[in-house]
Amino acid sequence: MEIRVTLPHHAYTLTIKKGWLAQIGDWVSRLWEPQCIMVITDDTVDSLYGEQVIDSLRRAGFDADIVSVPAGETSKSLAMAERLYDALAQKGMTRKDGVIALGGGVVGDLAAFVASTFMRGIHFLQVPTTLLAQVDSSIGGKTAVNTRKAKNLVGTFAQPDGVLIDPDTLNTLPPRRIREGIAEIVKSAAIADADLWQRLAELESEQDLLAHAEEVIAACCEVKRHVVEQDELDTGLRLILNFGHTIGHAIENTLGYGVVTHGEAVAIGMVQISRAAEKKGQMPAGITASLSDMLTKFQLPVTHNDWPERALYEAIRHDKKAAGSDIRIVLLEDIGQAKIETLPIEQMTDYLIRD
Numbered sequence: 386m387e388i389r390v391t392l393p394h395h396a397y398t399l400t401i402k403k404g405w406l407a408q409i410g411d412w413v414s415r416l417w418e419p420q421c422i423m424v425i426t427d428d429t430v431d432s433l434y435g436e437q438v439i440d441s442l443r444r445a446g447f448d449a450d451i452v453s454v455p456a457g458e459t460s461k462s463l464a465m466a467e468r469l470y471d472a473l474a475q476k477g478m479t480r481k482d483g484v485i486a487l488g489g490g491v492v493g494d495l496a497a498f499v500a501s502t503f504m505r506g507i508h509f510l511q512v513p514t515t516l517l518a519q520v521d522s523s524i525g526g527k528t529a530v531n532t533r534k535a536k537n538l539v540g541t542f543a544q545p546d547g548v549l550i551d552p553d554t555l556n557t558l559p560p561r562r563i564r565e566g567i568a569e570i571v572k573s574a575a576i577a578d579a580d581l582w583q584r585l586a587e588l589e590s591e592q593d594l595l596a597h598a599e600e601v602i603a604a605c606c607e608v609k610r611h612v613v614e615q616d617e618l619d620t621g622l623r624l625i626l627n628f629g630h631t632i633g634h635a636i637e638n639t640l641g642y643g644v645v646t647h648g649e650a651v652a653i654g655m656v657q658i659s660r661a662a663e664k665k666g667q668m669p670a671g672i673t674a675s676l677s678d679m680l681t682k683f684q685l686p687v688t689h690n691d692w693p694e695r696a697l698y699e700a701i702r703h704d705k706k707a708a709g710s711d712i713r714i715v716l717l718e719d720i721g722q723a724k725i726e727t728l729p730i731e732q733m734t735d736y737l738i739r740d
């Protein structure tokens with residue numbers, strides 16, 4: 386299956402095909418002339434798929450090498466980006482050459498950031514290997530690294546030349562990582578796709594969802610395509626993709642990157658902000674319970690014992706949805722329909738109160 390993302394200055398195709406990682410060389414040949422390629426991955430993905438990918442690229446005539454970073458959220462840093470700039474320079478890469486991100490959202494965000502800033506931007510492809518990256522992070526062109534102050538504080542908007550999604554790579558993904566991808570799937574359904582929500586409601590477990598992986602991935606890619614095509618640079622509509630992230634990102638930052646996964650933090654964030662908004666009469670009654678039930682069915686957390694309220698608030702002050710002394714938050718009108726509200730940032734303390 387192919388989905389075309391069409392933006393004012395760039396268009397690219399998401400290719401969703403089981404078993405296609407083994408033919409990555411052929412896929413890249415359709416997009417790029419033979420040139421230097423650096424595959425950026427992490428140690429875990431390298432040991433599973435690195436050799437196969439490099440062999441296929443070399444067979445297709447590319448001068449391909451691979452560099453890997455330690456697996457995990459702490460690799461999404463400026464220090465790691467600098468190591469990668471050195472690796473690209475060492476290989477003698479030029480603006481004619483390209484980077485391929487092979488891995489989850491951490492590798493995707495980091496490699497995209499590096500490719501978009503090395504020599505002010507070189508060619509770039511996304512090859513996502515986690516569920517989260519296949520349904521969300523590989524699409525739409527947000528690149529990022531974290532800093533001590535905030536999650537994704539530094540980044541660029543830079544679209545890839547193409548995205549190759551091979552659902553077969555999910556066969557090696559640990560259950561906790563499958564579940565965190567499901568959190569972003571639930572988010573996509575909750576903000577913009579009531580039909581997808583209904584399909585998720587009919588599934589019994591994560592195994593059941595994986596049996597329908599291609600269909601679910603395609604539905605999420607469609608949600609993201611639709612939103613990003615209307616607001617590539619995150620000035621209005623795209624903010625809805627941040628449902629659950631105001632509090633979720635603050636949780637990741639204050640507990641320490643990698644302590645809870647991004648998807649777990651988003652799951653907690655969606656339920657916390659919805660519950661608070663429902664109490665304030667900003668959301669119809671019952672939506673929080675539906676969200677919480679859906680996430681719990683897929684064994685995702687909806688609350689966390691460690692709740693450093695003051696630190697969470699301080700992290701929220703660096704949210705990119707803040708503007709002056711205000712912040713935009715994402716709430717739900719209904720399942721499948723998001724809305725954006727603006728409020729003074731101090732009022733975020735109300736949304737951090739727990740029962």
Ligand SMILES: NC(=O)c1ccc[n+]([C@@H]2O[C@H](COP(=O)([O-])OP(=O)(O)OC[C@H]3O[C@@H](n4cnc5c(N)ncnc54)[C@H](O)[C@@H]3O)[C@@H](O)[C@H]2O)c1
Pocket residue numbers: 427428429430433456457458461488489490491492493494514515516517518521522523524525526527528537554555556557558559562565569646647648
């Ligand atoms: N740019 C965006 O639009 C966007 C959207 C959502 C999330 N994100 C970012 O994505 C990151 C989270 O991504 P993630 O959940 O993919 O985490 P991740 O990249 O850390 O991957 C999770 C773990 O799975 C391993 N892994 C990857 N593929 C595997 C496979 N096929 N088999 C076995 N193990 C595999 C990795 O080595 C890692 O240990 C966060 O930093 C988040 O901020 C970005």
Ligand SMILES: O=C(O)C(=O)C[C@@H](O)[C@H](O)[C@H](O)COP(=O)(O)O
Pocket residue numbers: 521525527529536537569619623624626627630705
């Ligand atoms: O693509 C988007 O836009 C999103 O908000 C998707 C989110 O799932 C993702 O976590 C993103 O990285 C968050 O972006 P940020 O702008 O809040 O850093």
Ligand SMILES: [Zn+2]
Pocket residue numbers: 521569630647651
């Ligand atoms: Zn996210």
